[in-house]
Amino acid sequence: xxxxxISSTFFCNLFRTSRxxxxxxxxxxxxxxxxxxxxxxxxxxxxDSYIGPHSNEWIEKTYVVLILYNLFFLVGIFLSQLxxxxxxxxxxxxSVESSLYSDLKKYVGPNxxxxxxxxxxxxxxxxxxxxxxxxxxxxxxxxxRAQTQGAGPKIILTEVPFMAVAIWYSFKKGIVKWKWWICxxxxxxxxxxxxxxxxxxxxxxxxxxxxxxxxxxxLKIRTIxxxxxLGFILVYVGWIIVYxxxxxxxxGGSFFMWASSAIKDNPINVFNLLTRKSLNGYDGLVSVxxxxxxxxNFHPGQLWFEMxxxxxPRSLWPGKWDVDLVSNFTQIVWGWGAGGNFVTGAGALFxxxxxxxVALGSLLIGILTSFICRARVAENTNHWFAKVAVAVWCFxxxxxxxxxxAMDANVAGRMLIEAxxxxxxxxxxxxxxxxVKPQYKIEKH
Numbered sequence: 001x002x003x004x005x006i007s008s009t010f011f012c013n014l015f016r017t018s019r020x021x022x023x024x025x026x027x028x029x030x031x032x033x034x035x036x037x038x039x040x041x042x043x044x045x046x047x048d049s050y051i052g053p054h055s056n057e058w059i060e061k062t063y064v065v066l067i068l069y070n071l072f073f074l075v076g077i078f079l080s081q082l083x084x085x086x087x088x089x090x091x092x093x094x095s096v097e098s099s100l101y102s103d104l105k106k107y108v109g110p111n112x113x114x115x116x117x118x119x120x121x122x123x124x125x126x127x128x129x130x131x132x133x134x135x136x137x138x139x140x141x142x143x144x145r146a147q148t149q150g151a152g153p154k155i156i157l158t159e160v161p162f163m164a165v166a167i168w169y170s171f172k173k174g175i176v177k178w179k180w181w182i183c184x185x186x187x188x189x190x191x192x193x194x195x196x197x198x199x200x201x202x203x204x205x206x207x208x209x210x211x212x213x214x215x216x217x218x219l220k221i222r223t224i225x226x227x228x229x230l231g232f233i234l235v236y237v238g239w240i241i242v243y244x245x246x247x248x249x250x251x252g253g254s255f256f257m258w259a260s261s262a263i264k265d266n267p268i269n270v271f272n273l274l275t276r277k278s279l280n281g282y283d284g285l286v287s288v289x290x291x292x293x294x295x296x297n298f299h300p301g302q303l304w305f306e307m308x309x310x311x312x313p314r315s316l317w318p319g320k321w322d323v324d325l326v327s328n329f330t331q332i333v334w335g336w337g338a339g340g341n342f343v344t345g346a347g348a349l350f351x352x353x354x355x356x357x358v359a360l361g362s363l364l365i366g367i368l369t370s371f372i373c374r375a376r377v378a379e380n381t382n383h384w385f386a387k388v389a390v391a392v393w394c395f396x397x398x399x400x401x402x403x404x405x406a407m408d409a410n411v412a413g414r415m416l417i418e419a420x421x422x423x424x425x426x427x428x429x430x431x432x433x434x435x436v437k438p439q440y441k442i443e444k445h
Contacts, residue, residue, distance in 0.1 A: 020373035031402035039282035069346035076366020209391035284343035306406035326405035348404030
């Protein structure tokens with residue numbers, strides 16, 4: 001009876017969660033369905049033996065790691081739900097609504113927000129437009145992009161326009177006009193031309209998360225079909241860019257020549273190459289469980305240390321570490337001297353502390369997901385900043401689960417810094433440049 005009671009409580013707490021938690025869990029799962037299990041099916045069925053075949057022992061251990069990773073994520077949500085459900089969120093609602101968030105909600109109008117976003121975005125747009133290193137004229141762009149030490153401020157400036165577009169979408173509650181679509185398309189084209197395929201996909205993931213958070217979007221057949229078509233187009237364009245960039249680096253020639261060659265390639269080859277490189281977290285995870293700690297030692301706590309310190313500027317910390325844990329692993333095991341390989345979030349946690357690291361790390365991620373998505377500001381207001389913060393966390397869950405490593409925290413952290421920067425500019429503009437009178441008064445309950 002006790003076991004039955006605990007089980008019923010567990011599933012009730014899982015299914016009676018807020019929309020934000022369900023959306024976050026969806027992002028946690030979807031990237032595994034895209035970047036891990038399809039490759040596992042292809043490799044283990046013998047359809048593509050480019051990497052492998054893996055030993056049965058490694059494969060079985062890999063599935064145990066994945067089960068632990070997903071199970072303890074759910075356990076983390078369950079435990080935090082037990083705590084949060086005991087608190088009366090309706091109490092103190094007045095104090096929450098009269099906080100800094102409601103202050104912005106009362107006084108920010110469309111004109112003030114638009115002016116703030118233009119001010120924030122202008123330096124980044126200028127940098128993007130004056131970037132002379134593009135896929136079209138730079139065959140060595142992959143190597144130049146890898147040299148990012150000391151370029152943090154510049155990277156953030158070029159990312160602010162993307163965050164501004166996302167914030168405008170959040171501010172307008174998803175109701176945007178053709179001008180927004182033109183600006184978004186313009187930024188995506190600039191990003192793709194600069195060779196930053198990941199930046200484009202990261203931005204789109206945040207927008208998709210905002211779309212789910214912003215509206216009562218249900219997974220109808222039309223919605224699934226639309227997202228599938230969009231995803232296919234993005235992945236296919238991304239593959240063309242990866243193919244052309246690699247051929248330019250190895251054999252020279254022009255971007256358009258190799259892009260044309262990629263378009264004419266056999267669709268089967270395209271699918272195999274996509275699952276080998278762009279959508280492949282499985283082979284990296286198998287290599288982790290097969291070589292750690294026999295070939296590459298555990299590094300307890302290093303992953304978390306890197307995620308907490310990766311945004312510290314090197315100017316403030318001259319002795320800051322150079323290569324993160326996952327990149328160090330791929331350099332030693334895979335021989336990737338100038339880059340890394342996807343090992344998934346489960347793999348990164350395993351490199352850190354083995355099975356125990358996977359269980360405790362995933363448990364912590366589940367707890368953080370609940371507390372972030374159930375924060376009173378996120379649940380009880382329609383503030384644009386709260387929705388953007390939850391969307392960024394959804395993005396982190398998707399990227400970390402698929403890729404794994406401190407760089408995922410780096411990207412998500414930069415997004416939050418950009419959103420906070422815009423938040424501050426909005427406060428300044430609406431306080432000293434454009435002052436809008438309150439349109440309504442918050443009633444006390």
